[in-house]
Amino acid sequence: MNNRNHEGSRHGGPPVVSCENVSFSYLDSGRPALGEISLEVRAGEYVGVVGPNGGGKSTLLRLMNGLLRADSGDVRVAGFDPAAEPFEVRKRVGMLFQNPENGLVAPFVEDDIAFGLENVGVSREEMRERVRKAVRAVGLDGYEQREPHTLSGGEKQRVALAGLLALDPEVLLLDEPTSMLDAAGRRGVLERLEALRGARTVVHVTHHLDELLDADRVLVLGAGRLVADVSPERLVSDPDLLRDNRLVLPTALRLAAELGLGPAKLRTPEDLAEAIVEKSGARAR
């Protein structure tokens, strides 16, 4: 448990996810969805994945989870080949999808959270305990008996997340988990994800760069190729890279750039306000 939770992730824990020259094409498509991808994600790292629609982000995550099998190259996750031993990988890897509505299986929240535990054969007593903990971890105490269709999108996504956390996964694969949520739902989910940082290895696909400002690295996938593997700071201060991959800077950063405030660490409107005050103060002096 503890060796995942060390802040030295940037300096190299053991690789938990690795791809070597991985290529993949869907049957009915001429162009490969992924071509010659090589990458490594180390234990405890938080890695963002961005890129235009159709860039291959979802395909990459599906390969890591054994939902798809690479045409060539090697994929290894938590020590296993996901295509050869999907069950072993899925015990250790949780995947959160874009649309939470279609990922919930059971007619009640607690039964859904238990679904993954049932699949891997956890005993009933332990299941009860783990479901309770997972419910608490996503802040849904009291929702155990609710039916999924009575929940908001953000709540559904948190139920889905609880279902993954109950399995205590080494790796979380997140495929645009906030893209279908309203602002409040998005915030709720991001807060829960934030709390997981460092404790687990996370690969987070998103269109919102502001969700990745604290990531250890960001991978940019364009047209099935790994275009860049950079720190978030580098990415947001590289206008060419951003433009070529149709990435939009978060509002605070865009404003800061327009105002010539430099690539400061700006997270919130408050940070921005402070930076503006500071700069105007400096000029007045």
Add this chain to the structure above:
Amino acid sequence: MTAGRTLGQFYPVASLLHGLDPRAKILGTAALAVGLFLVDSAAGFLLISAVVVLLVAASRIPPGTFVGFLRPVAFIVALTALFQVFFSREGELLLEWGFVQVHEGGLVRGLFLASRILLLVSTAALLTATTAPVALADGIEDLLSPLKKARFPAHELAMMITIALRFIPTLHEEAQKITRAQAARGADFSEGGPIRRARALLPVLVPLTIGAFRRADELAEAMESRGYRGDEGRTRYRELRFRTRDALVLCAAALVVFAGILL
């Protein structure tokens, strides 16, 4: 919360019936259903009806709500009953109006048929209203599991039921949303003959079906990614416990059915 509750939905309150083992309830319901088919005396009928009424009372579902459960079948029941009444020429002629004749035999048969269907639907509604969907599916799986040896997909059937119960409200909401959107564009679902109305429904059914296929795809992926691989090595979150009172209730149901048949 009661709005939108329809036939087949779980009605979560605490009652004696809610607390019974789903297997006892499924078997009891099956016994009553068999009884309803076999009983042919008025006394036997009254006995089973009285038991069903008692059970509804014991379920603590408000009578009004329960009657509401039956509304979807009311039309079919009325139609079949009237069919019997008007087209049966048995017994004394009670009424004649043009070429419409009502005979005593037809009237009796119509009444029997209507109450038979209503009682059947009532027992089914009682089962689903007092049993959480997951427990219902687990109960069915357990009861059918001896057939697993003969390759009967008991687990898969139970999973299908669970998923269906999970998605019925979702699809229902989606259908309403699409209907409203189409109505806003001027579609009219209430006028014209049956063919015309069916055709008006097409723009609702097509997107609903396409949506359902997309959902099924995504659900299958999510289930797989959560380690689902059938019932191999699978444990269960809910515990079913067959207690003494379940056995007693089951015996009572059997007795009632026997008595009803003999009467």
